[in-house]
Amino acid sequence: MVKWLGSLRNFNKPYLCKIEKIIDETPTVRTLIFSDSIMSNSRPGQFAMVWIPGINELPMSIMISTKKNQAAFTVRKHGVNSTALYNMKLGQYIGVRGPYGNNFNIKPGKLLLVGGGTGLVPLIRLLKFIKTSHNITLIIGAKTKNEVIFEDLANSLLQHNQHSIITTTMDGTYGCKGLVTHIVADLLHETTFDAIYTCGPELMMFNVIKMALSKQIFVQASIERIMKCGIGICGSCSMNENIVCKDGTVFDGSYLLENNEFGYMYRNKSGSIENYTSKV
Ligand SMILES: Cc1cc2nc3c(=O)[nH]c(=O)nc-3n(C[C@H](O)[C@H](O)[C@H](O)COP(=O)(O)OP(=O)(O)OC[C@H]3O[C@@H](n4cnc5c(N)ncnc54)[C@H](O)[C@@H]3O)c2cc1C
Numbered sequence: 001m002v003k004w005l006g007s008l009r010n011f012n013k014p015y016l017c018k019i020e021k022i023i024d025e026t027p028t029v030r031t032l033i034f035s036d037s038i039m040s041n042s043r044p045g046q047f048a049m050v051w052i053p054g055i056n057e058l059p060m061s062i063m064i065s066t067k068k069n070q071a072a073f074t075v076r077k078h079g080v081n082s083t084a085l086y087n088m089k090l091g092q093y094i095g096v097r098g099p100y101g102n103n104f105n106i107k108p109g110k111l112l113l114v115g116g117g118t119g120l121v122p123l124i125r126l127l128k129f130i131k132t133s134h135n136i137t138l139i140i141g142a143k144t145k146n147e148v149i150f151e152d153l154a155n156s157l158l159q160h161n162q163h164s165i166i167t168t169t170m171d172g173t174y175g176c177k178g179l180v181t182h183i184v185a186d187l188l189h190e191t192t193f194d195a196i197y198t199c200g201p202e203l204m205m206f207n208v209i210k211m212a213l214s215k216q217i218f219v220q221a222s223i224e225r226i227m228k229c230g231i232g233i234c235g236s237c238s239m240n241e242n243i244v245c246k247d248g249t250v251f252d253g254s255y256l257l258e259n260n261e262f263g264y265m266y267r268n269k270s271g272s273i274e275n276y277t278s279k280v
């Protein structure tokens with residue numbers, strides 16, 4: 001069915017989707033749910049380009065819905081474009097093209113998933129693809145208690161797995177206090193994992209990768225760059241010799257650490273280099 005629909009659909013043209021449900025996840029984050037069997041079957045790590053009529057297009061990780069043939073976007077209001085998407089109303093239409101990019105390579109065994117903020121979206125989709133034999137530890141990072149997302153959803157997706165969910169807040173108002181990376185360091189001191197998957201702020205991912213590789217653990221990260229076309233034409237998402245929208249967004253940690261841009265610099269909207277000023 002999906003294959004048949006795919007043959008009719010041009011993946012590079014926005015497909016209009018009606019917003020059917022809105023979930024307020026936190027005071028600044030909303031999930032917009034729509035019906036689309038192609039997006040609902042996208043793989044963990046893939047993204048879509050989302051057209052907000054009259055405003056702009058934004059890359060968004062594809063969130064799951066608990067209902068069949070539905071998908072969603074979980075957006076944090078930030079600048080003009082994401083705020084416009086956040087403010088879309090029930091019944092309004094967005095244009096969706098994709099899915100684009102590669103996906104996480106899910107290893108068997110004991111997995112550690114490390115997510116910060118809306119970086120949790122591809123990790124939640126990853127949970128849809130795990131087997132009951134997987135043992136999962138999920139770390140959910142947020143700034144403060146009312147910005148913690150997806151804890152109940154993750155518990156319900158993991159009900160048939162041996163699992164543990166650890167929440168951390170920077171201000172200590174919920175769960176453990178401090179940085180996600182401190183929890184990762186503690187966990188890696190006590191136990192080992194067959195693979196680690198991470199998505200969130202770049203410096204968080206940089207440090208998670210360093211810790212994983214120091215213990216010889218396979219690690220992958222889904223990374224963000226400014227994206228305009230989403231399909232490998234404009235070059236705005238380039239990172240070293242890679243085009244992140246096409247070659248990624250998921251990269252092996254071992255590759256990322258050899259790279260002199262990841263964790264150090266990115267290109268802004270004009271294509272100029274910006275530096276990450278400090279390392280966590
Ligand atoms: C593959 C991918 C998936 C994404 N998934 C989600 C998601 O699920 N939910 C979500 O809320 N957002 C997601 N984003 C981020 C989103 O696309 C927007 O970049 C973000 O919402 C800010 O957009 P804005 O135009 O409102 O703000 P802007 O005005 O563009 O941004 C405000 C500030 O953030 C900086 N900035 C914006 N984007 C980037 C970037 N990619 N890298 C470094 N700095 C940046 C700008 O330079 C500016 O200083 C994703 C991005 C990518 C590339």
Ligand code: FES
Pocket residue numbers: 226227228229230231232233234235236237238243244245246
């Ligand atoms: S966004 Fe245009 S090449 Fe990646």
